[in-house]
Amino acid sequence: MDRELQLAEHYLSSGLLHQALESLRRVLSLNPEDALAHALLASCLIRLKRPSAALHEAQLALGLAPESSASHSALGAALWANRRNAPALEHLQTAVALDPENAGHRLALASFFRSQGRRVEQQAQLDVARTLDPDSPDVIAATGDAALDRGDTAAAAELADEALRLEPEHIDALTLMGRVKLRLGDTRAAREHAVWALRADAQDTGALHLMAEIKARESPVLGLWWRYNTWLSERGSTGMVIVLMGAFLTYRVVTQVLEDRGANDLAQLVDYAWLGMCVYSWTAPARFRKSLEREIESVALREDF
Amino acid sequence: MRRGSYHIADEPRPGALAQYAIDPMWAALALMFGGVWLAWPVFALNAFALGSATRRRDLALLAAGLACMVAFLATVEFLAGLGWMPEATYPYLRIALTALKLTFAFVLQISQSRAAELHRYFGGRLRVAWPLIPLGFAGQMGLFKVLTGYWLAVLS
Numbered sequence: 001m002d003r004e005l006q007l008a009e010h011y012l013s014s015g016l017l018h019q020a021l022e023s024l025r026r027v028l029s030l031n032p033e034d035a036l037a038h039a040l041l042a043s044c045l046i047r048l049k050r051p052s053a054a055l056h057e058a059q060l061a062l063g064l065a066p067e068s069s070a071s072h073s074a075l076g077a078a079l080w081a082n083r084r085n086a087p088a089l090e091h092l093q094t095a096v097a098l099d100p101e102n103a104g105h106r107l108a109l110a111s112f113f114r115s116q117g118r119r120v121e122q123q124a125q126l127d128v129a130r131t132l133d134p135d136s137p138d139v140i141a142a143t144g145d146a147a148l149d150r151g152d153t154a155a156a157a158e159l160a161d162e163a164l165r166l167e168p169e170h171i172d173a174l175t176l177m178g179r180v181k182l183r184l185g186d187t188r189a190a191r192e193h194a195v196w197a198l199r200a201d202a203q204d205t206g207a208l209h210l211m212a213e214i215k216a217r218e219s220p221v222l223g224l225w226w227r228y229n230t231w232l233s234e235r236g237s238t239g240m241v242i243v244l245m246g247a248f249l250t251y252r253v254v255t256q257v258l259e260d261r262g263a264n265d266l267a268q269l270v271d272y273a274w275l276g277m278c279v280y281s282w283t284a285p286a287r288f289r290k291s292l293e294r295e296i297e298s299v300a301l302r303e304d305f
Numbered sequence: 306m307r308r309g310s311y312h313i314a315d316e317p318r319p320g321a322l323a324q325y326a327i328d329p330m331w332a333a334l335a336l337m338f339g340g341v342w343l344a345w346p347v348f349a350l351n352a353f354a355l356g357s358a359t360r361r362r363d364l365a366l367l368a369a370g371l372a373c374m375v376a377f378l379a380t381v382e383f384l385a386g387l388g389w390m391p392e393a394t395y396p397y398l399r400i401a402l403t404a405l406k407l408t409f410a411f412v413l414q415i416s417q418s419r420a421a422e423l424h425r426y427f428g429g430r431l432r433v434a435w436p437l438i439p440l441g442f443a444g445q446m447g448l449f450k451v452l453t454g455y456w457l458a459v460l461s
Contacts, residue, residue, distance in 0.1 A: 053315035252400040
């Protein structure tokens, strides 16, 4: 059982999410009361973009082990994934309070602070995490991200290099190095790093953002398209419905107003534009996926990469 | 790889109807080409066919959608009776009603898409339901002959 749990943790840290999920499923089939397995499953489900199931698992973990920092950390992350920021922060802070020596919990809290733009608190958590676990590529890459966010490219490059030396296929470190290269104007190297990260996880948000930035550097129109798709893929279902309905209402009201004012030709033009947008929206996700796959396959990495 | 028996909360539990599961996109198309009279039953049946973990929520959404449409039209009728609804506003009210229907359909489509993805992940198949489109067209025409006013606006 412990071996299976270790295997799941290994899969999780390697980004092999489906394998991790099946491994945890086996653990929980034998022992449904294993709080740590529930907490790990919650983390896995968050990364698989199944936030409601993740929340359920994290709540089970907390129910089984209310004093466990892992349960609180998992629940905090799951609540954050479900956009319930206030209770998420509470649980992430409780996890840190219960186990102040755990660098992973500090890192999760730092990520939360970063998403909220609370840079000082983020840096404070990262500094402690770095002291607790100086050889963790996760911590080093996150510290590098913070350095790059505040414009310290040299420090970010150094940290990315350090993380990649420890784990050459670390997705966050690859993405960080890609961002550094892009900042330094080396688009080719940036693309190589983005592609390498996307080969490991084609849905990684950071790597997708980096690729969108690279595309934008090459062509503003193409960049806009990549940014739009990346942005859209990050929206929750509520956000998506609001965007779609907002677009529909704008279109219908504009055509109605134009028709009321006798500008029928213009109204027809708007109709055609809407039709074009509908066809585009219909095909865009598949085109975006194909374009991404092509990008991942077509970029030949240099031998010395 | 051997799969354990532990069931995760959002995973579908397909039953006897599983072979009739369709991609929810077809139900949304049924709304566009037919109307609520076709799309709502298709969404409801598909929730069961997929064995969706959110099928109760889906059914509640369908009921809420119908209730909202009826409430919207009743309010309009009431305000029109008081003379507060000039004729020029009617086209905009039609737009609002369509938006209401589409909102519920989009929410349901997104909800069932997740279940459909998991259904496929577990080896299930989704049927291509193109016959819904001609059925929608034909049914819509029949509906215009049978119904008028209030119920036509809700069900079309």
